[in-house]
Amino acid sequence: SPTQFYDPTPTLIDGSFDPIDSAILLVAFAGLILLSVAAFERRDL
Incomplete structure (x- = not known):
């Protein structure tokens, strides 16, 4: 969970x-x- 490293x-x-x-x-x-950018560039959309 990202909030493990951030206590507001x-x-x-x-x-x-x-x-x-x-x-x-x-x-x-x-x-x-x-x-995600690397994965997106490898896909043929």
Whole structure:
């Protein structure tokens, strides 16, 4: 679950967040986008 690496409560209370957790989500997002682009380019649509 993506929310395992992101807990919104401290952000709402303190206005702070852990950059490492955000980086993990960003890397996962970028990796999935790259995989989907590669899969899309291989298909004959």
